[in-house]
Amino acid sequence: MNTALDDRARSLLKILVERYIADGQPVGSRTLSRASGLELSPATIRNVMADLEELGLIASPHTSAGRIPTARGYRLFVDTMLTSRPLTADGAVAPPQFDAALQPDQPQRVIAQAASLLSNLSNFVGVVTAPRKHGVFRHIEFMRLGERRVLVILVAPDGDVQNRVIVTARDHSLAELVEATNYINTHYAGLSVEAVRERLKNEVDQLRAEISHLMQAAVQAGGEAFSESVEQVVVSGERNLLSVQDFGNDMGSLRKLFDLFEHKTQLMRLLDVSSRAEGVRIFIGGESQVVPYEELSVVSAPYEVDGQVVGTLGVIGPTRMAYDRMIQIVDVTSRLVTHALSQK
Numbered sequence: 169m170n171t172a173l174d175d176r177a178r179s180l181l182k183i184l185v186e187r188y189i190a191d192g193q194p195v196g197s198r199t200l201s202r203a204s205g206l207e208l209s210p211a212t213i214r215n216v217m218a219d220l221e222e223l224g225l226i227a228s229p230h231t232s233a234g235r236i237p238t239a240r241g242y243r244l245f246v247d248t249m250l251t252s253r254p255l256t257a258d259g260a261v262a263p264p265q266f267d268a269a270l271q272p273d274q275p276q277r278v279i280a281q282a283a284s285l286l287s288n289l290s291n292f293v294g295v296v297t298a299p300r301k302h303g304v305f306r307h308i309e310f311m312r313l314g315e316r317r318v319l320v321i322l323v324a325p326d327g328d329v330q331n332r333v334i335v336t337a338r339d340h341s342l343a344e345l346v347e348a349t350n351y352i353n354t355h356y357a358g359l360s361v362e363a364v365r366e367r368l369k370n371e372v373d374q375l376r377a378e379i380s381h382l383m384q385a386a387v388q389a390g391g392e393a394f395s396e397s398v399e400q401v402v403v404s405g406e407r408n409l410l411s412v413q414d415f416g417n418d419m420g421s422l423r424k425l426f427d428l429f430e431h432k433t434q435l436m437r438l439l440d441v442s443s444r445a446e447g448v449r450i451f452i453g454g455e456s457q458v459v460p461y462e463e464l465s466v467v468s469a470p471y472e473v474d475g476q477v478v479g480t481l482g483v484i485g486p487t488r489m490a491y492d493r494m495i496q497i498v499d500v501t502s503r504l505v506t507h508a509l510s511q512k
Contacts, residue, residue, distance in 0.1 A: 176208070177220060181237075181241065182245060183195075184237065188237055189488055192413050195234045195235055197213040197214050199234070200213050224240050226238060239462060250491055278505060279296045279299075280404075282402075282504070284404045287405025290405075290483045290497055292412075292483050293404070293485065295401060295402070295481065295483075296480075296481040296482075297400060298400055299473060305323060306358065308322050309349050310340075310345040310346075310348055311345070317335055318345065319333055320332045320385075320389050336381070336385060337381055348386075365387050406425075409485075410422070412485070425464070439481075448498055465486065466482055467494040468481065481502060483497060
């Protein structure tokens with residue numbers, strides 16, 4: 169469907185969206201006439217509104233003569249009509265104390281602070297995916313627990329210790345476990361679990377079969393241990409949605425939303441999509457197909473460590489949100505997290 173609009177229709181749609189975002193009330197033709205400053209008769213405005221409604225950009229609630237934007241109307245507004253204010257120097261968008269509160273040596277604290285900041289500034293829900301760990305280990309050790317059961321102890325460069333019990337194809341002697349411990353620490357310490365896995369594929373013929381099998385099992389366990397050692401998504405401010413007018417009286421929608429935040433799998437998929445794009449992305453009213461709720465919008469951006477994208481953060485709230493402000497909040501928080509996590 170063609171949504172090409174003339175200047176008059178674009179101007180009225182822009183005013184309607186801005187007024188509805190600000191007031192939360194359906195916007196009538198009389199309000200549009202006063203706010204537009206255009207010399208248009210009520211009949212002309214009604215005709216334009218009818219055209220916009222036919223295009224699927226606005227809708228008329230049953231209980232009101234006014235109109236409200238649809239998800240498609242918000243999309244057109246965000247893509248072509250949004251005027252974002254420059255970031256203020258006085259910290260109105262990014263409080264200077266936040267940067268000081270970040271602890272670069274504690275990535276998990278940075279992530280939690282960022283989720284809280286997003287929530288507090290937006291008054292909606294802040295979400296942040298934790299930095300993807302590459303599973304680098306400094307030291308590995310094998311301990312015999314019993315017949316065919318071995319404890320694998322992995323120590324990461326930051327001191328994080330992960331333990332995994334593996335079941336081996338046959339029983340291993342203490343001497344074999346010591347041999348495997350010494351070999352892997354001598355040849356592979358400081359590499360990522362993925363790099364070790366690749367090298368083992370090429371070097372397996374040079375290792376005694378039983379040691380090779382033991383090390384491959386250990387690498388598999390190590391990959392699982394490191395991937396599970398970090399909470400994948402940090403969510404802050406879910407309760408803010410209880411006070412959102414758009415959701416407050418619809419317990420069914422609220423229940424679905426809280427299920428989303430509880431399970432987090434859908435959030436991970438959505439934010440993973442966002443991490444593959446540059447800059448701020450906006451999903452409106454179920455556009456993402458990952459969070460298929462018409463009442464929700466997501467504003468997200470990736471963040472980096474030393475020039476590499478390692479995670480994503482964003483704000484989740486009603487489609488009736490101040491998109492210009494959300495874009496600023498998400499963009500600034502992304503930059504702050506990037507700066508904090510890239511410090512050595």
